[in-house]
Amino acid sequence: MTKWIPNIDAEGAPLYLALADAIERDVFSGTLAPATRLPTHRDLADELGVNVSTVTRGYAEAERRNLVASTVGRGTFVSVDAVTSTSMVSFEPHSPGLIEMGLATPMPHLDPDLNEALRTISRRKNPERFLRYSDPRGLAEHRDIGAELVRLYGMPATGDDLIVTAGSQHGLSTTLSAVFKPGDRIATDALTYPGFKALAASMGVRLCPVAMDENGMIPEALEMACRQREVKGLYLLPHMQNPTTICMPYDRKVALAAVAEKHHLTIIEDDAYAFLQDGELLPVSALLPEQSIFIAGISKMVGAGLRVGFLRVPEQHRTVFAQSILNSMWMVPALNVEIITKWIADGEVAAARKRKCTEARQRGELARSILDCGKLHLSGCGFFGWWELPESWSGVAFESAASKAGVNVFSAEKFVVGDADAPQALRVALSGAEHVEDLERGLKILRDLARNP
Template structure:
């Protein structure tokens, strides 16, 4: 059978991008199927009369898009059939599966009843502008005022006109990146980070540079080195219980990252969706570099999944372009959801539900400590997830597949890595409603860690 090969005569500058696009199109069209080995760097460079470095850069782009995977000495293989939106979880879960693959707050009848009460109150006391107005400046000022008071409790000093309200943190991250980076720009992020970052930057035409991390998260000295060598426009950082590694960055580390960004004139996007859950949280990076830090937080992870609301607190220089781009892309956050969020902020329901959530998480983390005793993992007493490092003899995808066959869904590491490769770890969410379900699922994980690895299990 003839193996598809890229064509040299249709390559355009920049050649590495054009080559990556050709291969991606072939995968999408089915000309290159899953598992097919791509030509070696040197062979393809010779065939196309281009440099080996150009081929390497093209393969790197494909890996970031989640289309190929490879290891030194084995080669590069097609990973998926055009699915550039790979998520670390399976969208639908059949009955009988304990889903530890997606991070959610603990939800019980308490959250459901609170929501029903809020909807009833909204019906009885509806602000007409929330359903009758097309104008954000007629709808959002009250919500901006309420958010400023809450942001102050989180350590962020801002003004109402500098707050942009969005439908969740992902929308906020997208708007912020469009505003302070843009197509062709270079941004820096931790080498293992929130799974949305890699595909989002690809879609926006933004180049991402991986920054090494330790148990506190991003390493400031490596950030300085990368920013000194390249025209980095923005750094993305999640200092409070980072997703997926559950790192908590110390105050001195935050201050050092702020100093690096200030010295090299780099903007900061600080993602803090888990920060509200921390009883004793360090000051945000925004407190050390308020003139350049775009701070993003929300209520979805800390309070209620369906409360799709987030707040961008931007420096005065960035607030207008962020607001304009959000206007063009989304117009405004959903007013009815904003009404519930603001009501809950004003009557302290948010704080009460966060305090309840902390206690619920503490109980689940105690189960983690008991059941996974002896395992290698990183977490925090108020974290909704943990980062479990697998023993060296375990294959990550086989481990995930084996757990799935035994009724436990886990998130593999590859969607979180900027190079798309395995980190030999899995993310385990612990926000399960039933503690016994969590104990049982963690028991399955523990037994798999102790068992002899089975590499013959097919991915599911």
């Protein structure tokens, strides 16, 4: 534990906010490094001459800002990702020639023909119906076809079970606003999707990191988190975990479902990359359908720019979910959903999936042949790999060096939740570069960097 004593400027602000401001200032100045353990509430209160409750409130405010993470029995630590951007997209222009191997794009050049879909819709008798206000849940015929897609993910569903959303990210925000409130805690993998981290932080929902092994989240660790904290939800990506590529085996799903049932956790299952897996799938949500929100995203498969997704929602939550959609955007544009559901019904989605899986496998084999140092994890025909770096590199240092060398990649720190440890690893996107030649050049740059620290 460090002997850190903050310099508090409380003029015009409550003491607890001044303490949180001091933590924020020292974190971003580098005075407090990631994973630094802060003084106990009692010790800091004694040093500052304030009430313990003031320190408790200050630490809580710092945790709300994602600056620190507290664990019962361990203490309060500076979050590993406190100074790491969780954004998957930079709003600054890339340097000319930068090879994109951070963002896992869905290879849009292999999508179905949009011109043909628009021509077909325009020839209908009443295409203007898609310009009107409609049911916030989505049109009934669209939900019926969407249920076909959800069932392909292994989740039983009918049209009545579904809510149409503007993509998976909107599905996540709708779920958080409909089911959770600020201050609630959701258990996640210790490494998880940064978009969910950012969304939870923006809505005041706290994430509890749960330890993982080669099969995904450890049920005993989830049980411990539920005993130590008042956990309300469980966020899972079981079929191609982002970023580690782990595909959770059946017995692990059953064990996690048992813990979720015991502690009445609402499961949020985000199966964005499940379609890349071969064979039949069994979502954790299928084991506890009345406790689960199942997100069947389609943007990673086709039509990312159309922003369409489907939520399978238990009956008791459907009204509040519909109200949340209404409050946020009234309804997802019906024309966009019409295009997507037409492609599902016509078999275009299945054909696009086949094309993308074929190319993804080829790109994966290329990555295996080039990244011959460290340890590369790939799953099925995945759009990204998880690369454990040689010991001489940290993820952050490698990401910076790769950027200077002309390649954009994402370090493990971007995916870390709270005070969980950041492994020496990178997520390497294989689908970000449109041309295989660019991907090959980027992989060779990464390999050469890893060999020569």
